[in-house]
Structure formats: structure tokens, C-alpha cells
Amino acid sequence: MFKAEIKSDTLKGLVNVISTLVDEAKFCISETGVNLKAVDPAHVAMVDLTIGKGAFESYTADNGTEMGVDLDKMKDMLKLAGSGDILSMEQDESQGRLVIKVGNITRRMNLVDTAGMNDPKVPQLSLPANVDVAISELQRGMKAAESVSDHIALSADSESFELFCEGDTDSVSLKLDKNKLAGISATSKVRSLFPLDYFSNLVKAIPSDTVVKISLGNDYPVKLSFTFADGNGNVGYLLAPRIEND
Amino acid sequence: MFKAEIKSDTLKGLVNVISTLVDEAKFCISETGVNLKAVDPAHVAMVDLTIGKGAFESYTADNGTEMGVDLDKMKDMLKLAGSGDILSMEQDESQGRLVIKVGNITRRMNLVDTAGMNDPKVPQLSLPANVDVAISELQRGMKAAESVSDHIALSADSESFELFCEGDTDSVSLKLDKNKLAGISATSKVRSLFPLDYFSNLVKAIPSDTVVKISLGNDYPVKLSFTFADGNGNVGYLLAPRIEND
Amino acid sequence: MFKAEIKSDTLKGLVNVISTLVDEAKFCISETGVNLKAVDPAHVAMVDLTIGKGAFESYTADNGTEMGVDLDKMKDMLKLAGSGDILSMEQDESQGRLVIKVGNITRRMNLVDTAGMNDPKVPQLSLPANVDVAISELQRGMKAAESVSDHIALSADSESFELFCEGDTDSVSLKLDKNKLAGISATSKVRSLFPLDYFSNLVKAIPSDTVVKISLGNDYPVKLSFTFADGNGNVGYLLAPRIEND
Secondary structure (H helix, E strand, O other), X not given: OEEEEEEHHHHHHHHXXXXXXXXXXXXXXXXXXXXXXXEOOOOOEEEEEEEEHHHOOEEEEOOOEEEEXXXXXXXXXXXXXXXXXXXXXXXXXXXXEEEEEEOOEEEEEEOEOOOOXXXXXXXXXXXXXXXXXXXXXXXXXXXXXXXXXXXXXXXXXXXXXXXXXXXXXXXXXXXXXXXXXXXXEEOOOEEEEEEHHHHHHHHHHOOOOOEEEEEEOOOOOEEXXXXXXXXXXXXXXXXXXXXXXX | OEEEEEEHHHHHHHHHHHOOOOOEEEEEEEOOEEEEEEEOOOOOXXXXXXXXXXXXXXXXXXXXXXXXXXXXXXXXXXXXXOOOOEXXXXXXXXXXXXXXXXXXXXXXXXXXXXXXXXXXXXXXXXXXXXXXXXXXXXXXXXXXXOOOOOEEEEEEOOOEEEEEEEXXXXXXXXXXXXXXXXXXXXOXXXXXXXXXXXXXXXXXXXXXXXXXXXXXXXXXXXXXXXXXXXXXXXXXXXXXXXXXXX | OEEEEEEHHHHHHHHHHHXXXXXXXEEEEEOOEEEEEEEOOOOOEEEEEEEEHHHXXXXXXXXOEEEEEEHHHHXXXXXXXXXXXXXXXXXXXXXXXXXXXXXXXXXXXXXXXXXXXXXXXXXXXXXXXXXXXEHHHHHHXXXXXXXXXXXXXXXXXXXXXXXXXXXXXXXXXXXXXXXXXXXXXXXXXXXXXXXXXXXXXXXXXXXXXXXXXXXXXXXXXXXXXXXXXXXXXXXXXXXXXXXXXX
């Protein structure tokens, strides 16, 4: 059983992040909140997202509830909601449907079969550099990077964090010194290369007032993590590196 | 002879409604105002629209004047007009043209031959249910409905009005109780099914501050009617039902 | 050597005007400012543009510096800049690159080979009619004209200035009397026909608060000239006439 109400802005942010990786996702629901783990079809990135009960306006659920949701349908409903609107959701177990309400509009949507959806195992990484940065800084950088290359190098030392894209004729860099960051710690200089589209899609999907923690190593996956709904929810996103051929 | 000035907003609303059904239309003009009747090529819907002299800023016309107008050209001119701008129109009988002015811009457009345009006969219907509803309520519902099905069921009883769309996997409903409506009267519960695209295009074309009267029966055409320009104009729109195959 | 800072709005206006004619352009740089002359591939129009040192926030350059610039890349950078942002540019002579900075973002772009770019010779024309007009008046006219024809006639006498488009079925005119103009002088009535797309693209590229001088003759090129950056820059644009076949 699952029945809950949530601010449309909160849900919108989450659905945008998840749908950079998958079209359908399995929500694992318990009495204390909702968890979702998803890996994109190419196995390049993974998201691990928890929405605590406190992120909801109201929340009732049984432990062990699972729902497979078509995220495009969820987005359709979110488009109807204005900022500040409350969305109500209720599982209709007898029909295998999720009933979503926004204002006077009710949509009953078939749930997706979760049989083929495995629970990815989230690796525990210990990464030597950590940068706290306002996502809005990165969002502008992404626009510049996209015209130049399809790879992006992230690097950090104890003084600064840099995004660097090198194309055949041009290069773009976004360099943020310590004083432009919410925090930085690095035991050494680290650098890894990533597919630009994954990184860019994620950065653009994150609500623009978010501060993101970027954890980085040398030719190692990057982890982006942030909280939402006054700390009642948190997202971890892992992206695999590309090998540099110099 | 026809010479008139009208607020661009007033004309814009009307042209948008008419052009959901036809690309060209015959305006029948008399000393007291303008009437237009049009049926779409598939004979599924009909509009009957009257613009009284009082809806114009200035108005001079001879009885029996007819003008065939290409609505896309009219729309082009309306795009040049800001909200509050006045549009002036004058028939140039010698050249078979309509001269439209917005600000310093003058467009002389060839009129369309009206020989092949018949005057459709507007049926008189007595419909058992009448609902008065703010069009803005329906506009949001249309956005939800379009992703689900290409038919829409309208139903009403003495307590509520409902729009319902059923697709293969999902359904969407917009239910408005008595207290969400400007008025409702129904002698019995009625329900009819309609093509969603016609209904949706009309709802989206109606200015968003309009209250519309929806007259409904059982497997019967729906009539939408509303006034504009402080009651100096009125629109009646009839849409044929689809047969339900349950 | 070239190193300068400029308001993004100033540069945006210029790049928009130049890129109606060419994709790549040669900037000829001296101690006192920058000059650019460009002819479109079809040799129908020419732009001659000077940006004085005073139009820049800071400016250092050696005489005889030349830079070939890909305007699309410049536009990409300008899209990152908000209104009021300062853009810094510096030539990297050793690598043949231009380094552009907006905020924390740096783009290093390869310069374009200027060997094949000739300096067009700007003809000196003495044109009998001169009209000073707010470009915003013309911008609205362009929207109306585009749906009607692909040629536009400009005419002027001592009392008024007119843009006229004649299509197969419709015509559009924008007529501005003396009192709607910032100035007009004409020794006789003059009229020339021009390709609408060139004229329209230019008019739309000019910042909307600009007053433009239009110099006109009989079946003769039109010259549009205007200043920018508080008179520190000026643009001359010449467009060849089309022959009228009446």
C-alpha cells in the first residue's frame, strides 16, 4: 500500500534527475520513505535516490511495496502542476495502477512490470577530492562546453576545481577558485575524463539553487551528491570515467 | 460596403475559434453586425458566430455584404498588433480586396471567392443538461487528456460535470463539482463521447477568462456557447458525438 | 597583439549584424580601434564597421593586427553572457588562437586563416534622399512583409518614407510620414527595389533602440548607417538593388 502527497516542485526535480538515465524506474517503498536505484541501459551511470517520509506533505505506506513507473507519464502530470501545487499519489493494488491527482484532474496509470528490473549494487568509493559547488555555476559552463567536445575533464586540487573540454580546434574551461566554491578538500591533484552528455544532462536536471558535492579521483568514477526537501531526501549519482588517449 | 475598427484582442479570439474548423470563411455583413457560419471539411463541427456592431470601435456597412477571408492572412496581421491595438478594416469593392491597417502598416489582401461556400443550417437542439464553466478549468484538463486517448467523454448530472478520457493503459478525468462551476442544471445523468482533437482545439482557442455554457445530452451533439466583447458578440459551437463501442 | 574588454551587449549587436552576411570575418585591428569590411558570398551586400577604442572597457592593440574569426563561435560565447556582463578577449599569437572569457568560463578558439579574405573596396555613393528612422518601426513592418513577397521597394520624397511589398494576391505597405521620422530630406521622389531577405535580416539584427539613416536613390543601392556605443562605433551597410520588371 502506498498513499502520499508531495509538492510538485520536489517531485519534478527528482523525476528530471532519474529520467536522464532511464524511462521507467522501480520505486521501493517502505514505512519510512521511498528508495530508487537505477542504472542507464549502457551501464555508464547510476543513481541512488532516497525520499524520506518528511519530504512528503502526507505519507502512508506498507513495507515492501514496489511500483514500476513510466517516468514520461509522471512528467505529463507534473506539467499540469503549477509551482507550489500539491500532487497526490495512491497505489490501486487491485488494478495495478497508480492514481495521481493534481487539482481536479485525476490520472490512473498502469504500473510497469518490475520483474525485469534488477536492484543495482551501489559501489562504496573512497575518493580523495571533494568539492562543494553551486550547480548554477556548472550549468552555465555546460552550455559553453557542448559546442566544443563530447568529453569533459574534471580536475581538482586543494585550491580550485576545473571543468575542461578540448575539441579539435577549440577548448573551453570553467575554473572555480576556492573563493567561488562552497568548500573544497583534496589530498592531491586529481583528474578524470567523462562523457559530456551524461554529465551535462545531469547538471541541467538538478534544481538551480542546489549545492552539489562532487567527489573525484584519478581516472576514477565521479560521484555527485546533494540533498533536497530540507534534507529529507538525498541523491547520489555515479558516472564512470572515460579512458584518455593522449 | 464595409468599414470598421475593432480591438485586436476581440478579433484575435474570434479568428482563433473559427480557424479550428476552417482556413477560409465567409463573413455575412449587415448594418447591425457580422455573422459567420462554418462547418469543417469533415462535417464534424459547426460554428455560428455573431459580432454585433457594438463590439466594434466604429462600424459602417451595407446590408447584404459578403466577404470571403483567408484566416491565415488575418492571423498574420493580428500578430503585428499588440494587446490594446486597434485594427481597421475596409472592403475595397472595386478590387475585391480587404484593406487592413495596424498602426502604420497596411495590408491589402485579395478576398476569397465565396461562390462555393454554402450557408450551413444550424440545427435547433434541446439538450437536457447545461453546465456553466470557466474555460481555464477545461484548458488544464485538455493538456492531461491529450497524452491518453483521442476521444473524450463529457458527462453531467445535477451535482457535477466530468471530462473522461480512457486509453489502453491509462485514464484521465477532470471532475468539477457544483461548487467549482458557475452553474449546472440537469434533469438526468447524461453522457456523450467526442473526438478529443476538435474539443481540445476549441477549448484552447477560447480566451482564458471566458465562462462557457456546455449543453449536453445522451449520445447527442454538445453545444458550447459563450459571449464576448461585453455581450456584443456570441459564439455557438456544435460538435457531433462519436458512437461508443463498449 | 590585441587584448580588450567589451560589454557583451555591444559585441552582440555587432556580431548579429555581420553574421547576416558572412560566417567568418577578418577584423583589422589598430591602436585606435577595430575595422571590419565584409561582402556576402553572392556579392549583394557589404558591411563596413568600425569600433573605436572608446567603445571598449579596456583596449590594447598593435597596429596591423589581423584576426579571422568564426562568428558562430563568438555567438556561442555571447549566449553565456548576461546583459551587462563584460567579455574579455585576448589574441594568443603563438597558438593562433583567440581567448575569450565570460565570468569563470574561458574559451580558446582557433583563428580562421585570413589569406583568402580580401578587403572589399567600399564605393562612395552620393544618394539624393536621406531618412532617419527608429529601427523598431521597420522591425514590425518586416514581420508583415515576409508573408507577402520576397522583394521590398523603398521609396521616399520630402514628406514621407514608404516600404512596399507586392505579392501575387496581396500587398503590404509601411508608410511613415515626416512626423513619424527622426528626419527626412529628399530633392526628388526616389524608389528602389531590394531583396527582402537581406533587408529583413539586417533590420532584425539591429538593436531595437537604434535610429538608422537610410540613404536612397532611384534604382540604386541603399545605404543604412548607424552608430553604437555612444557614438564610438559606426556601421555602414550597402545593399544592391533589384531590377524591376513591370
